[in-house]
Amino acid sequence: MKFAIFGDIHGNLEGLQAVLRHAQDQGCGNYVCLGDIVGYGANPVECLETVRAMGCPVVRGNHDEGAANESMLEDLNPLAQCALLWTREQLTREQRQWLADLKLVRQVRDFTIVHATLDSPGAWAYVTNRFDAMASFSYQFTQLCFYGHTHAPRIFEKEDAVRGARSLETPLQKGVKYFVNVGSVGQPRDGDWRASYAIYDADKQHVAIHRIDYDIETAQRKIIDAGLPPLLAERLALGR
Numbered sequence: 659m660k661f662a663i664f665g666d667i668h669g670n671l672e673g674l675q676a677v678l679r680h681a682q683d684q685g686c687g688n689y690v691c692l693g694d695i696v697g698y699g700a701n702p703v704e705c706l707e708t709v710r711a712m713g714c715p716v717v718r719g720n721h722d723e724g725a726a727n728e729s730m731l732e733d734l735n736p737l738a739q740c741a742l743l744w745t746r747e748q749l750t751r752e753q754r755q756w757l758a759d760l761k762l763v764r765q766v767r768d769f770t771i772v773h774a775t776l777d778s779p780g781a782w783a784y785v786t787n788r789f790d791a792m793a794s795f796s797y798q799f800t801q802l803c804f805y806g807h808t809h810a811p812r813i814f815e816k817e818d819a820v821r822g823a824r825s826l827e828t829p830l831q832k833g834v835k836y837f838v839n840v841g842s843v844g845q846p847r848d849g850d851w852r853a854s855y856a857i858y859d860a861d862k863q864h865v866a867i868h869r870i871d872y873d874i875e876t877a878q879r880k881i882i883d884a885g886l887p888p889l890l891a892e893r894l895a896l897g898r
């Protein structure tokens with residue numbers, strides 16, 4: 659049984675479609691979404707409806723929350739604020755309610771999913787080092803947990819101590835816990851512009867991050883055409 663685990667789509671339909679195609683080609687029969695479906699990109703409605711139609715487990719991200727509510731924009735940078743105000747106008751009340759109703763943490767089969775952190779999932783802190791990861795591990799009751807939010811793929815392992823794994827592809831070993839950042843479909847920030855997601859092979863007990871080319875020019879043009887800040891289009895190519 660293979661799971662495709664993806665998140666931080668941010669309204670980038672070209673990225674989402676490329677990831678879903680790739681996952682299907684890889685034989686993934688199960689899909690899991692880590693949130694931030696909307697915000698930044700020009701296709702929030704299409705991305706939301708694509709994910710919703712899949713009927714897969716989804717957790718809420720901070721941009722989903724920002725698009726669903728009237729408040730909460732103070733915490734975001736000006737670019738994100740601008741994009742979220744635009745995004746709110748695109749979504750129907752019913753679509754915003756669907757985002758608002760998403761849970762923050764879920765267990766799917768034998769693993770856990772969360773957008774940001776397990777220690778305080780609604781506070782939207784970033785797990786960028788092993789100390790942050792350590793805090794999440796204290797609340798991780800499955801061997802494996804997937805998260806996003808930083809837009810940079812990373813695997814943390816906890817055996818006796820917590821360490822960052824050297825590779826973005828790893829067999830799961832007994833007695834070791836894994837906290838896996840799957841990276842971002844729609845706005846990677848690790849210097850690589852390609853869409854990022856993870857495949858978990860439950861039979862082989864193996865996790866791997868995949869990077870996928872997509873039609874970035876179309877995604878960029880749509881952002882410009884929508885009247886969103888051009889910087890949001892430019893940063894897609896930089897992977898920042």
Ligand code: ZN
Nearest residue numbers: 666694719807
């Ligand atoms: Zn995000």
